[in-house]
Amino acid sequence: MFKLLRPGVVTGWLGMFVLLALLLPAGAALAQDDAGLLLPLDNPYAPFLESRAYAAAQGATAEFRKMEWVALDTINNRVYWAISEVSKGMSDGEGDINVEENKCGIVYAGDLDAEYNISRIYPYIIGGPYNPDDAANRCDVNNIANPDNLFVDPQGHLWIGEDTSNHENNVLWMYDGEKLHRFATVPLGAETTGVRVQPDGTLFFNVQHPSGANPYPFNRGLVGVVTGFKTGDAFEEIAAPEGADRTRVNLAAGSYQILARAGELIPDDVKGERFGQLVAVTGETLGICNHPDANMFLPTVEDGSEGYLYTNYECEPGAVSRLYIRFNGETWDVLEGENVDFSSVMGTWTNCGGAVSPWNTALSGEEYEPIAALDSWVENVAAMTEYLGGEQANPYDYGYIVEMMPDPDGDGVESIVEKRYAMGRFSHENGVVMPDGKTVYHGDDGTDVVFFKFVADEAGDLSAGTLYAAKAIQNDDGSFNFEWIKLGSGNDEEIAEAIRMMELP
Numbered sequence: 001m002f003k004l005l006r007p008g009v010v011t012g013w014l015g016m017f018v019l020l021a022l023l024l025p026a027g028a029a030l031a032q033d034d035a036g037l038l039l040p041l042d043n044p045y046a047p048f049l050e051s052r053a054y055a056a057a058q059g060a061t062a063e064f065r066k067m068e069w070v071a072l073d074t075i076n077n078r079v080y081w082a083i084s085e086v087s088k089g090m091s092d093g094e095g096d097i098n099v100e101e102n103k104c105g106i107v108y109a110g111d112l113d114a115e116y117n118i119s120r121i122y123p124y125i126i127g128g129p130y131n132p133d134d135a136a137n138r139c140d141v142n143n144i145a146n147p148d149n150l151f152v153d154p155q156g157h158l159w160i161g162e163d164t165s166n167h168e169n170n171v172l173w174m175y176d177g178e179k180l181h182r183f184a185t186v187p188l189g190a191e192t193t194g195v196r197v198q199p200d201g202t203l204f205f206n207v208q209h210p211s212g213a214n215p216y217p218f219n220r221g222l223v224g225v226v227t228g229f230k231t232g233d234a235f236e237e238i239a240a241p242e243g244a245d246r247t248r249v250n251l252a253a254g255s256y257q258i259l260a261r262a263g264e265l266i267p268d269d270v271k272g273e274r275f276g277q278l279v280a281v282t283g284e285t286l287g288i289c290n291h292p293d294a295n296m297f298l299p300t301v302e303d304g305s306e307g308y309l310y311t312n313y314e315c316e317p318g319a320v321s322r323l324y325i326r327f328n329g330e331t332w333d334v335l336e337g338e339n340v341d342f343s344s345v346m347g348t349w350t351n352c353g354g355a356v357s358p359w360n361t362a363l364s365g366e367e368y369e370p371i372a373a374l375d376s377w378v379e380n381v382a383a384m385t386e387y388l389g390g391e392q393a394n395p396y397d398y399g400y401i402v403e404m405m406p407d408p409d410g411d412g413v414e415s416i417v418e419k420r421y422a423m424g425r426f427s428h429e430n431g432v433v434m435p436d437g438k439t440v441y442h443g444d445d446g447t448d449v450v451f452f453k454f455v456a457d458e459a460g461d462l463s464a465g466t467l468y469a470a471k472a473i474q475n476d477d478g479s480f481n482f483e484w485i486k487l488g489s490g491n492d493e494e495i496a497e498a499i500r501m502m503e504l505p
Contacts, residue, residue, distance in 0.1 A: 075156030201230030229254025294354030353430030369399025
């Protein structure tokens with residue numbers, strides 16, 4: 001178990017302990033450490049550093065399986081969650097949840113009240129049926145299979161990207177509230193990632209880890225945008241691809257413009273790096289990540305015709321590229337770019353889902369936080385130790401929402417990077433900020449995971465607030481009522497200092 005080095009007098013450990021103890025919920029159970037974690041659950045920072053284990057100890061439901069992206073629907077005042085597979089803790093007949101297994105997944109919806117609270121979620125789109133004898137398409141080819149990334153367009157239509165081995169070609173669907181429409185398919189071996197729709201209907205999506213046997217350029221990860229089509233336009237859906245069409249991107253309308261391709265040089269990058277390049281603090285290249293994921297576009301002009309496109313690369317260590325792009329009336333020009341430097345926050349990890357805040361910053365999710373177990377923590381962060389040039393990595397540095405933005409003061413050309421420790425450490429897919437600028441709903445990927453909510457102290461500032469977890473009460477119709485359990489209140493500065501003061505075994 002780690003020890004804590006004593007900080008200076010002004011911000012001493014005792015003072016931080018007392019402050020956080022005051023901010024924890026009354027009657028909190030703090031004596032459980034049966035998981036063999038570096039950080040015991042009676043530590044005042046456990047709500048933020050071991051959020052899932054702490055939530056379970058407080059009575060939250062930790063039985064959900066494969067929770068992916070969250071999407072906000074401002075037209076229907078609703079939030080959606082993708083559950084890519086319903087199994088294990090959700091269908092084992094134990095605990096709070098006992099629903100039928102669904103290997104094809106489900107999308108849940110929850111209606112927002114006037115305070116942006118959600119007290120119930122219900123099945124919205126149900127995948128399947130599942131046929132184990134159909135090797136190519138075990139899930140119905142005309143229905144969702146393992147929904148992953150979600151986004152709602154200005155018309156209130158839900159766009160759904162798949163991450164599945166149960167469709168031969170993963171699909172980008174549009175759901176209009178009544179029917180699914182197949183808008184795009186991606187090449188063999190690829191999942192659909194990075195789905196994002198701008199207010200003017202511009203549609204971004206990526207091709208993650210396609211088969212290397214596909215023809216060029218579809219044999220590497222791609223970042224792209226649809227031109228000649230807006231999401232409000234009518235289209236006739238395409239059929240599941242056959243023959244050579246299985247090895248390329250296919251669209252129902254418009255054209256797919258490639259903005260970035262894994263391993264290719266970044267245009268006008270002052271460091272001369274490549275897309276997906278993983279670079280240690282020593283400058284050593286550790287590899288090329290072929291897993292482009294979330295897109296986060298930050299417009300710099302009112303009409304959205306140009307701005308910064310941040311794109312996650314889902315590897316260990318993680319990476320994020322930043323491009324400056326401008327629409328020329330027909331296509332997008334890529335003017336310059338960089339790989340974001342995360343050395344100031346000890347690197348980043350498995351950057352998966354993402355979102356854009358109402359104040360125009362990029363929010364990248366660090367997925368699959370490294371397990372900080374007493375018997376395996378060193379090997380679990382081996383990739384980050386290599387990134388740090390051999391300095392032992394701390395697992396509690398990873399598993400957060402990372403906020404990024406161009407430097408508003410212009411002191412440097414690089415992005416400003418800040419990890420949002422107060423929002424909790426777990427397997428972040430994405431965190432979506434509600435219109436109040438304070439309430440955030442999260443996706444927590446994995447097995448036996450938790451629904452989390454964060455409420456910031458002040459609108460437009462995610463550095464301090466209160467973290468909640470849901471206790472789920474199942475209803476006969478497959479919906480769940482949520483009771484939100486307060487885990488604790490804190491701020492980034494104090495939590496970051498506590499991590500820095502750790503003495504690892």
